[in-house]
Amino acid sequence: MGITDMQEAFYYRECAAAHENSPLGLHYAMFLPTINKQATPEQKKKWLPLAENYKMIGTYAQTELGHGTFIRGLETTATYDPKTKEFILDSPTLTSKKYWPGCLGKTSNHCVVMAQLYTQGKSHGPHMFMVQIRSMEDHSVLPGIEVGVIGNKFGYGTNDNGFLSFDKLRIPRENMLMRYSQVGRIPRENMLMRYSQVSRIPRENMLMRYSQVHEDGTYVKPQNAKLAYGSMVLIRSSIVSDAARGLAQACVISIRYSAVRRQTEAYPGGEEPQILDYQTQQYRLFPLLASAYSLQLAGKYVFNTYLEVNDQIEKGNLESMPELHALSAGLKAFSTYEASAGIEVCRICCGGHGYSQASGLPKIYVDVVPGCTYEGENTVMMLQTARYLMKCYSRAKQGQKLPGFVQYIGQNLNKKSCMSEEVALGCLVMAYEHRAARLVEAAAMRMQSLIQGGKKQHEAWNGSSVQLFWAAKAHCHLFCVKNFVDAIQAKSLSSKTVTVMKSVCQLYGVHGILENLGEFMQDGFFSGEQVGYLQRKMLALFENIRPNAVALVDAFDYPDMVLGSCLGRYDGQVYQALYDYAKSAPMNQTEIHSTYYKHLKPLINPETTSDAMQFAKL
Numbered sequence: 053m054g055i056t057d058m059q060e061a062f063y064y065r066e067c068a069a070a071h072e073n074s075p076l077g078l079h080y081a082m083f084l085p086t087i088n089k090q091a092t093p094e095q096k097k098k099w100l101p102l103a104e105n106y107k108m109i110g111t112y113a114q115t116e117l118g119h120g121t122f123i124r125g126l127e128t129t130a131t132y133d134p135k136t137k138e139f140i141l142d143s144p145t146l147t148s149k150k151y152w153p154g155c156l157g158k159t160s161n162h163c164v165v166m167a168q169l170y171t172q173g174k175s176h177g178p179h180m181f182m183v184q185i186r187s188m189e190d191h192s193v194l195p196g197i198e199v200g201v202i203g204n205k206f207g208y209g210t211n212d213n214g215f216l217s218f219d220k221l222r223i224p225r226e227n228m229l230m231r232y233s234q235v236g237r238i239p240r241e242n243m244l245m246r247y248s249q250v251s252r253i254p255r256e257n258m259l260m261r262y263s264q265v266h267e268d269g270t271y272v273k274p275q276n277a278k279l280a281y282g283s284m285v286l287i288r289s290s291i292v293s294d295a296a297r298g299l300a301q302a303c304v305i306s307i308r309y310s311a312v313r314r315q316t317e318a319y320p321g322g323e324e325p326q327i328l329d330y331q332t333q334q335y336r337l338f339p340l341l342a343s344a345y346s347l348q349l350a351g352k353y354v355f356n357t358y359l360e361v362n363d364q365i366e367k368g369n370l371e372s373m374p375e376l377h378a379l380s381a382g383l384k385a386f387s388t389y390e391a392s393a394g395i396e397v398c399r400i401c402c403g404g405h406g407y408s409q410a411s412g413l414p415k416i417y418v419d420v421v422p423g424c425t426y427e428g429e430n431t432v433m434m435l436q437t438a439r440y441l442m443k444c445y446s447r448a449k450q451g452q453k454l455p456g457f458v459q460y461i462g463q464n465l466n467k468k469s470c471m472s473e474e475v476a477l478g479c480l481v482m483a484y485e486h487r488a489a490r491l492v493e494a495a496a497m498r499m500q501s502l503i504q505g506g507k508k509q510h511e512a513w514n515g516s517s518v519q520l521f522w523a524a525k526a527h528c529h530l531f532c533v534k535n536f537v538d539a540i541q542a543k544s545l546s547s548k549t550v551t552v553m554k555s556v557c558q559l560y561g562v563h564g565i566l567e568n569l570g571e572f573m574q575d576g577f578f579s580g581e582q583v584g585y586l587q588r589k590m591l592a593l594f595e596n597i598r599p600n601a602v603a604l605v606d607a608f609d610y611p612d613m614v615l616g617s618c619l620g621r622y623d624g625q626v627y628q629a630l631y632d633y634a635k636s637a638p639m640n641q642t643e644i645h646s647t648y649y650k651h652l653k654p655l656i657n658p659e660t661t662s663d664a665m666q667f668a669k670l
């Protein structure tokens with residue numbers, strides 16, 4: 053295709069086969085990026101041409117039967133043998149078998165494997181290794197390897213998610229994925245010294261960006277063990293836009309359909325209105341439309357932040373890693389929760405036709421919803437964000453200045469909302485900042501009280517984790533609202549566009565408060581009167597958005613081919629499309645289905661069962 057930008061390439065492929073989940077998905081999304089980000093220049097020189105030309109087809113094999121979330125608990129081992137200068141990969145237990153990696157069962161002939169590194173009798177934690185699992189000649193499985201598919205799943209039917217285990221498989225030492233950091237343009241041999249405190253070894257063997265195992269098995273600690281988690285941060289930063297895309301497409305389908313569908317006469321003898329004119333339909337769909345816009349903006353922000361921070365990491369500056377991890381983990385969870393729930397509401401809003409594959413909605417749903425699980429289970433990711441917020445809170449209490457989007461933490465909470473009938477965007481942001489700051493403080497206070505009461509750190513953590521989850525969710529929600537408001541206020545949009553988009557942004561903020569009212573009212577920040585302002589404003593915004601609703605979804609500019617929906621067609625010819633879809637169903641290619649003779653005829657006409665028996669023998 054000649055498209056070099058990874059996200060663009062991904063969306064180009066998505067246009068060609070929307071939500072089909074290609075059997076090469078992991079090759080593009082994780083195998084290639086891992087080589088790019090975690091391999092040495094020599095390893096890249098050796099593997100990238102093969103991988104980019106589909107000689108090597110790979111996946112990212114980390115999760116095991118017994119562990120997905122807890123990476124440090126993975127059981128696959130890679131033990132260094134200094135005599136042969138090889139790593140011995142082994143799956144010592146049933147639960148150590150790799151399980152779930154996409155494109156693993158039948159497609160890939162290589163994978164990058166996350167395994168516990170052992171050298172000189174000591175464990176050094178999870179590291180990445182390049183492993184060939186099938187012959188590049190005839191695709192046969194190589195000795196010492198068991199691999200296959202895991203069977204039917206909730207969705208992802210076109211992806212051969214698989215299992216994989218090793219029986220003391222030996223791989224060359226240079227297959228440990230380690231790359232030098234690009235510390236400016238210093239001569240290569242100096243880089244060697246950046247992370248290793250020992251003598252030089254031939255570059256083509258053991259190259260260190262993050263950690264190093266020398267010929268004799270000596271291990272050099274990395275600057276930060278989490279650098280090996282880099283591929284996950286990349287995908288988490290990309291998933292936000294992917295979730296936004298799924299929700300936006302579901303909004304296109306359901307709102308266009310709601311403009312075509314007429315149902316129930318508005319008054320005796322009156323005409324049936326478009327269902328989009330029902331306030332309840334607007335109440336369910338318009339906030340999702342606003343959310344789709346908000347998540348698209350959030351996705352752009354977090355991916356650009358990933359690129360910036362990754363650039364710094366490449367130069368050896370790891371300072372912003374914690375903030376990127378907290379942002380990408382939290383937004384990945386927040387966006388996939390919002391998108392999955394929203395796509396399901398869009399489906400339900402389309403009535404019976406929403407339940408048909410012809411609507412295109414079930415396919416979008418089963419493609420987006422696993423995003424709540426893969427690349428870091430959502431609750432666990434929210435708790436990672438909470439971990440960062442707790443650190444920020446204690447820094448704020450010590451009077452330290454906080455970076456970027458966490459400056460609201462530790463603010464004075466003895467204030468009331470400025471909300472008036474007008475519902476200014478600034479008052480909305482203030483409300484979300486207050487809610488998040490209050491929940492962060494409440495979680496920190498809970499932790500403190502448990503520890504003061506004698507609980508150990510991990511007991512206090514678990515005993516506060518619901519409040520920690522609430523705080524992280526409120527932090528992500530604030531991020532999305534503020535990012536949306538900043539975009540509206542910064543954008544040099546035409547006045548008409550600003551007016552329309554301001555209503556959409558206001559609705560996103562207002563609806564979010566009304567759907568989480570307890571968290572906003574618990575400390576009296578809002579008065580009952582102010583809540584009334586918000587409720588009236590929400591209904592007024594529905595009327596305000598209604599005339600532009602179809603234009604707002606058209607603006608996402610998804611072609612019919614990508615939507616794959618009879619309900620969301622640009623030309624609105626829904627009923628003809630549904631009828632044509634039904635007529636083309638394989639079961640309609642014969643008037644009487646073959647199962648009639650075997651199963652129905654003996655019931656309906658038992659006297660002629662013999663015919664059925666004859667037919668059954670066909």
Ligand SMILES: CCCCCCCC/C=C\CCCCCCCC(=O)SCCNC(=O)CCNC(=O)[C@H](O)C(C)(C)COP(=O)(O)OP(=O)(O)OC[C@H]1O[C@@H](n2cnc3c(N)ncnc32)[C@H](O)[C@@H]1OP(=O)(O)O
Pocket residue numbers: 058059062077080081112114115120121122123124154278279281282284285286287290291294373374377425426427428429432436439440
């Ligand atoms: C652009 C390309 C394509 C475009 C479009 C793509 C769109 C996407 C759509 C479709 C394609 C993708 C299709 C599906 C693919 C699915 C693939 C998979 O599922 S691969 C498996 C994923 N598995 C996980 O994610 C495990 C999750 N678990 C973990 O990450 C860790 O176990 C964790 C973080 C939960 C705990 O790790 P600990 O136990 O080592 O660390 P602790 O003790 O908790 O923390 C220690 C310190 O490390 C930091 N830390 C942890 N992780 C970090 C990280 N990643 N970066 C930086 N710091 C990190 C923490 O903040 C903490 O810092 P302090 O001590 O508080 O200062």
Ligand SMILES: Cc1cc2nc3c(=O)[nH]c(=O)nc-3n(C[C@H](O)[C@H](O)[C@H](O)COP(=O)(O)OP(=O)(O)OC[C@H]3O[C@@H](n4cnc5c(N)ncnc54)[C@H](O)[C@@H]3O)c2cc1C
Pocket residue numbers: 078111112113114115118119120121122151152153154208213422425426427428429430431432435
């Ligand atoms: C469609 C799909 C594709 C995938 N593709 C890949 C792939 O290509 N490569 C790969 O390596 N993996 C892949 N995975 C696996 C995926 O990464 C894991 O399923 C995911 O990391 C979650 O881990 P788990 O399944 O062990 O769930 P668990 O961690 O067992 O989670 C189960 C429950 O326990 C809770 N829990 C776990 N730990 C904690 C904690 N510390 N605190 C609080 N609650 C906790 C979770 O919140 C969750 O509710 C894929 C999964 C799916 C569904």
